Amino acid sequence: MESPVQLLNVLEWAYSDVQRARRAGGPAATALQDLTVVVLSPHDPMTRGQLRRMAELARDEGVIVRWEDARGGAGAPIKTIGGLRGPLRRAARIVIGDPFSRYVQLLLTLTRAKDLVVVDDGTATMEFISQLAKGEPLVRWHRRGSHGPRDLVFAPVSATARRRLTPGDKRRVEVFSSMPVEPPAGVTITANDFAWTRSRFGPPRLTGGTDLVGTSLVETGVVDLERYLEAVGSLTRAHGATRYFAHRRESTEKLSRIAHEVGLEIVRPDLPLELIARRGPIGHTIVSFPSTVVHTLPLALVGTGVEVAVCDVDPAWLTSNASPRAQGFLSGVTGTARDVRRLNSGPTAGSPPPRDAAPPRDPAPPANPGPPAAPVAAS
Numbered sequence: 001m002e003s004p005v006q007l008l009n010v011l012e013w014a015y016s017d018v019q020r021a022r023r024a025g026g027p028a029a030t031a032l033q034d035l036t037v038v039v040l041s042p043h044d045p046m047t048r049g050q051l052r053r054m055a056e057l058a059r060d061e062g063v064i065v066r067w068e069d070a071r072g073g074a075g076a077p078i079k080t081i082g083g084l085r086g087p088l089r090r091a092a093r094i095v096i097g098d099p100f101s102r103y104v105q106l107l108l109t110l111t112r113a114k115d116l117v118v119v120d121d122g123t124a125t126m127e128f129i130s131q132l133a134k135g136e137p138l139v140r141w142h143r144r145g146s147h148g149p150r151d152l153v154f155a156p157v158s159a160t161a162r163r164r165l166t167p168g169d170k171r172r173v174e175v176f177s178s179m180p181v182e183p184p185a186g187v188t189i190t191a192n193d194f195a196w197t198r199s200r201f202g203p204p205r206l207t208g209g210t211d212l213v214g215t216s217l218v219e220t221g222v223v224d225l226e227r228y229l230e231a232v233g234s235l236t237r238a239h240g241a242t243r244y245f246a247h248r249r250e251s252t253e254k255l256s257r258i259a260h261e262v263g264l265e266i267v268r269p270d271l272p273l274e275l276i277a278r279r280g281p282i283g284h285t286i287v288s289f290p291s292t293v294v295h296t297l298p299l300a301l302v303g304t305g306v307e308v309a310v311c312d313v314d315p316a317w318l319t320s321n322a323s324p325r326a327q328g329f330l331s332g333v334t335g336t337a338r339d340v341r342r343l344n345s346g347p348t349a350g351s352p353p354p355r356d357a358a359p360p361r362d363p364a365p366p367a368n369p370g371p372p373a374a375p376v377a378a379s
Helices: 004-023 045-060 076-090 102-108 124-134 149-164 195-200 225-239 252-262 273-279 293-300 326-335
Strands: 036-040 064-068 093-096 115-119 172-177 187-191 210-213 241-245 265-267 285-288 307-311 341-343
Touching (some): 004 036, 004 045, 004 115, 004 172, 004 195, 036 045, 036 076, 064 076, 076 102, 102 149, 124 172, 124 326, 225 252, 225 285, 285 293, 293 307
Parallel strands (some): 093 115, 115 172, 210 241, 241 265, 307 341
């Protein structure tokens, strides 16, 4: 695992696996105490902080967590790969979080496991399934291509990893996902309904207000910074938002501008938003741009009275460096979201404050309303 969401979803998968085995009347296929999670720690301090908090939760469940400083220096990759070679060759089942990761692809070439599971890494899972079905190389949706020197050198490793992720007579491949995906031939899709999260946390206290959820689309070069700030301002005015839940990859400079120019309280969560929202307090309405949370939050918050709304990305917001696939992919993320309210992308700064695209469905007063929540402790 390389991200907090991946670690959350491997806990969800293991919990689901145990529940399925119990319903079938047989022994648990994967008891949580038999699971070893290898964390390939990234450089980003926010991601590392959230991963450490998720690792604590995993250990509380009885999971063995092996923390690898996989990027801690020139010799770190060799040390990590050497230390994992034996366990990977012995394991009968391998669970991965990011099939696009070069690190993960390299480790996949070492395994002989006949049972492979891919747990959700957010909306990237949708692109993985699409590329797997079409027999295409594994390339992230926001990248323009893979023709650089490093890509060419790594191409044989990537091709081998892709073959490992293709089901066959002697290889089972499962994708555990909350995304709306159609399984390619031979791939088993298991629905992730966040049963572990709902069993451990909540229901949350609702503030009665509106919270915005941030995105790293600016940081990945897809959306223009100024356009994004204008959109955040429009949504804030339209919906009376008071808090902005930052994505772990958002830059400090951008968040500072949102706080000072828009006036939102910046919250840097110490856990994935699905857990933060489930623990509460959380707004009665959550507004997001196209991202994983428009698919996951309705599942994690089912029955709580929280409404999730998604704001489309206007094509005019895209940068000149954005991948040609960007607009179609983002539209697909929004269009396939279930149990959310769709909002127009809205006017730019300087225009009159917009009105909601439509009134909330089945409006209801917030349960246990209270004052605005205090900021979540930063990691």
